[in-house]
Amino acid sequence: MIHPSEFGALRAFAAVAEQRSFSRAAQQLGVSASALSQIVRGLEERLSIRLLNRTTRSVSLTEAGSVLLAEITPAIASLSGALDHARNAGNRPAGTVRLHCFHAAADSFVVPVLPALARDYPEILLDLTLDDTVVDIVAGGYDAGIRIGEVIERDMVAIRLGGEIRQLAVASPAYLAEHGTPGIPKDLLDHRCIRWRWPGHESTYAWEFFEDGHWFSVGVDGPLITSSRAVMLEAALAGVGIAFLKEESVAGAFADGRLIPLLAEWSVPFPGYYLCYPQQRQMAPALRAVVDAITASSETR
Template identity: 45%
Template sequence: MPRIDRNDLDVFLAVARERSFTRAAAQLGVSQSALSQTLRGLEARLGLRLLTRTTRSVAPTEAGERLLRTLGPAFDQIDGALAALSELREKPSGTIRITAGEHPVETILMPVLERLLPDYPDIKVEVDVDNALTDLAAGRHDAGIRFGEQVARDMVAVRIGPDMRMAVVAAPAYFARRPRPEVPQDLTEHACINMRLPTHASLYAWELEKGEHELKVHVEGPLVFNYAPLLLRSALAGLGIACVFEDQVREHVAEGRLVRVLADWCPPFPGYHLYYPSRRQPTSAFALLVEALRFRG
């Protein structure tokens, strides 16, 4: 077997993970022609086709998938071990890549970064705002933020926020035209504002619970969004009933701009957790951020 250069394997991993020469070239800071030449040389030395290329897509072959599954985690561990050497430096440094939805980024992550980063100029944080349940390895992220009940058991999970609740709300003007729902089944008679989830492109089924009764209510209405802030805006405009996070509407309800209904069907659930692989060797920069985010309420 010929000796293979690590840089050639890094090129393969970038293209295989991104499924795109354009994105991989931007990530590595080289030209697409250079990537293509490197991969052709790698395939020639191995005597195997690693990628299937068309004018519209790039996908690993069977051999490429096998190499990706083996090399990806191994290289990530090597990179993590090398990054951990930064602990020998006087000040924490390095890049931390985090994937999270817009709500935890705005309400939890950004306030912590605003306090932390001015004191640690050698730390760089790259935030990928994504509401999908992104796989950390596929996106080469160091950590992610999800609700506690969504974190896989093989991950380290650090609680970074309090328990949360959903709130079913509408404007007073809307309820001036229609009776307020008393039970979840009444929602079928109302104009509800739907959210299309990034996973599987399905509509969010409102999860309501009271005692031993757990319901997933599929609602209908004139509006569907894939951007959560527009749910609140539409509710405030009197266009229908929305199901949103309680903290987003608390002030609006207190000041009478929104009316809350079915509150007894919205119990608390585990809030946001930072999660990362248990095999990860945390750098001093990463450990510092984890402690800054840790919920102590």
């Protein structure tokens, strides 16, 4: 059986590995950076293997450290969840809820409920990670996530939030004046397009359109690839090229003429964001409170 001190050492190592910093991990755990360094070094000595590469400016995982982190992350999450369940005895909403959320979804569904959560459940700590990377909710140690429907694991409970999403090709008047206006989706192959890439993916996103009851994609090309929707929007406004963005994010630019919608007849709405969490026999009261707050707020949108 693992000694209690070893669990603390493994948790300390996981925190440093996640933060890639002893100082940030120490702040998260509520200990000093020097004490945290000694804990991790002691773990390395007991295992007789180096887990972290340290320099004065950075911390990175060794191969052995990467293997160990992958093995212990689900276990740490499970034990942390068990402790939270114990704290929540008597159905009192308390403890930490770890939520992984796409950036745009946070603005729409999480930020609006923060004041009510803080007021009604002062003993709940919401640990919110904003990241457009598609991660494994369970393996990542998260209690729940908010993401679009097409990237939800099959074994997750998924609750639809808000309405549908529509993506549109958009460009500035200056760009269209210089390069012309595409009449059909395949015309995009002759244009300078601002491409988007899922964080953590090598390939770029192919723009999706709808015709005669079927979706089809166009693999565009252009001078810029980014994983930031905000950068795409700014580049389109500056005339760098044509971007493919959510309609609601460019509504203001349409209204004042800074951007022009393109190929609208080929762009139809699709199901948007979902709040998802693992199937479980008994949901912790703290997680239930957060789920109920987010879903109730989304119904008013």
